[in-house]
Amino acid sequence: MGMPSTPRLTTDCVIYDKEGRVLLIRRQNDPFKGAYALPGGFVDIGETVEAACRREVREEVGVAAGELTFVGVYSDPLRDPRGHTVSIAYLARLSDGPTPKAGSDAAAAEWIKDWRKLDLAFDHAKIIADAEKLMTVT
Numbered sequence: 001m002g003m004p005s006t007p008r009l010t011t012d013c014v015i016y017d018k019e020g021r022v023l024l025i026r027r028q029n030d031p032f033k034g035a036y037a038l039p040g041g042f043v044d045i046g047e048t049v050e051a052a053c054r055r056e057v058r059e060e061v062g063v064a065a066g067e068l069t070f071v072g073v074y075s076d077p078l079r080d081p082r083g084h085t086v087s088i089a090y091l092a093r094l095s096d097g098p099t100p101k102a103g104s105d106a107a108a109a110e111w112i113k114d115w116r117k118l119d120l121a122f123d124h125a126k127i128i129a130d131a132e133k134l135m136t137v138t
Helices: 049-061 124-137
Strands: 008-016 022-027 040-042 069-074 085-093 106-112
Touching: 008 049, 008 124, 022 049, 040 049, 049 085, 049 106, 069 124, 085 124
Parallel strands: 008 085
Antiparallel strands: 008 022, 008 040, 022 106, 069 085
């Protein structure tokens, strides 16, 4: 029996520094080439979602994510124009704002103070807004 056809599993990470800035990448590839986005990507076979989140953050921005707080599951079939994906999103808080270094499929990586002024890729504005709600209760 073959593997069932299911949505692809991804992970995204909202990373804040102590100044309240969020770490975003500029996408190097389509879809949304050149747009701001959260660091994240596809989960590999045999990898936990948490490990994938830390790996993607390390690969895309050169930062260690550390402790992760679950934000939510994002499963709108239209969230990714390449096909149905489901993202497990996490929040990470860093005591300092290390200098990010774009890598992997990120054209750039930078700390952003007011992300609301940006047109973000995928459903990343919703993910960041949900992460902010968590920050006010924890």
